[in-house]
Structures are given as C-alpha cells and as structure tokens.
Amino acid sequence: MVDQKTFDPYDMFKKFSDQWEKQANDFIKGSSNNPEFVSYSRLTSDTQARYLEFFKKNQEFFANQWNVPTKADLSNVAKLAIQTEEKLDSLEEQLWKLQDSVDSSNKEMESITEVSRDIIKLVKQLKKEQTISKKELEEVKQLKSNLQEVKSELAEIHSLKEEILTLKELMGKNIDTKAKQEQNLAVTSK
Numbered sequence: 001m002v003d004q005k006t007f008d009p010y011d012m013f014k015k016f017s018d019q020w021e022k023q024a025n026d027f028i029k030g031s032s033n034n035p036e037f038v039s040y041s042r043l044t045s046d047t048q049a050r051y052l053e054f055f056k057k058n059q060e061f062f063a064n065q066w067n068v069p070t071k072a073d074l075s076n077v078a079k080l081a082i083q084t085e086e087k088l089d090s091l092e093e094q095l096w097k098l099q100d101s102v103d104s105s106n107k108e109m110e111s112i113t114e115v116s117r118d119i120i121k122l123v124k125q126l127k128k129e130q131t132i133s134k135k136e137l138e139e140v141k142q143l144k145s146n147l148q149e150v151k152s153e154l155a156e157i158h159s160l161k162e163e164i165l166t167l168k169e170l171m172g173k174n175i176d177t178k179a180k181q182e183q184n185l186a187v188t189s190k
Contacts (some may be wrong), residue, residue, distance in 0.1 A: 030035045063070045069077075 060070050060072070062068075063073075
C-alpha cells in the first residue's frame with residue numbers, strides 16, 4: 001500500500017467545469033469579435049424587445065378585462081402602502097409631540113393653580129389683617145376722640161383752676177384787707 005489515492009468525485013467535477021468554462025469563454029470571445037454575430041444578436045434583441053412590449057400590452061389588456069391586478073398595479077399599491085406608512089409615522093410623531101405639549105401644559109396649569117391657591121390664601125390673610133387693622137384704626141380714632149375730649153376737659157379744668165386761683169387771690173386780698181380793716185377798726189376802737 002504505497003500511495004493509493006481515493007476517488008474524489010468533486011475533483012473530477014471541478015476539472016470538468018473548468019474545461020466547460022474555458023470553452024464557453026472562448027466561444028463568447030470568438031463570437032463577440034465576429035461582426036455578423038454582433039449584428040445578428042442586435043437584431044434578435046430588438047425583435048425580442050418588441051415581442052416583450054407586445055406581450056406586456058396584451059397581458060395588461062387581458063388583466064384589465066379580467067380585473068386581475070398587473071405588476072404595475074401591485075407596484076403602485078406597494079408605493080401607496082409605503083407612502084401611507086410614512087404618513088402614519090409622521091402623524092404618530094406629531095401625536096407624540098402634541099401629547100408632550102399637552103403634558104407640559106398640564107404641568108404648567110398645575111403650577112399656575114398652585115400659585116393661584118397661594119395667592120388666594122394670601123388675599124384671605126390680607127383681608128383678615130385688613131379687618132383687624134380697620135378695627136384697630138377705629139379703636140385708635142375712638143381713643144383719639146376720647147383723648148381730645150380729655151384734653152378739652154383738662155383745658156377746662158386748667159381754666160377753672162386758674163379762675164379758682166384768681167378767686168383765691170382775690171379772696172385772699174379781700175380777707176387780708178378785711179383783716180386789716182378789722183385790725184384797724186380794732187385798733188381804732190380801742
């Protein structure tokens with residue numbers, strides 16, 4: 001058992017395909033260099049293009065008659081479906097933005113409401129303080145009027161006091177003069 005090789009079917013297939021590829025390439029090279037073959041292939045491709053166009057028109061005609069969608073109809077439907085999906089995505093994004101703006105507006109409204117509540121509390125407190133201040137002001141005014149009355153009474157009392165003092169002085173002078181007169185009378189009668 002010296003060098004025995006096993007049979008490999010893939011190796012043989014590779015050799016066969018390499019040979020076939022070489023022959024096909026040689027045929028294509030030889031054909032493409034031949035002007036008759038090029039003009040014949042151009043003529044056949046033009047004929048085939050006309051035949052395909054005729055076949056396509058007939059196919060569309062029969063499809064319209066039988067109400068069967070054509071390839072063009074399906075591609076139009078696919079384009080419309082894609083456009084619809086894009087529009088739906090755009091609408092969805094707009095709805096998200098709108099929802100976000102509504103949420104932010106709600107938050108702003110809540111903060112405004114909270115500030116309004118605080119302001120209402122302050123206004124109520126200020127009203128209470130104002131009524132207390134009004135009562136105190138009325139009391140102060142009443143005290144002021146009472147003080148004015150007391151002042152006027154004090155002024156009257158002061159004027160009465162002065163009158164009493166002047167009366168006392170007059171009476172004191174009268175008493176002194178009467179005492180002197182009585183003394184003088186007593187001295188003269190003795």
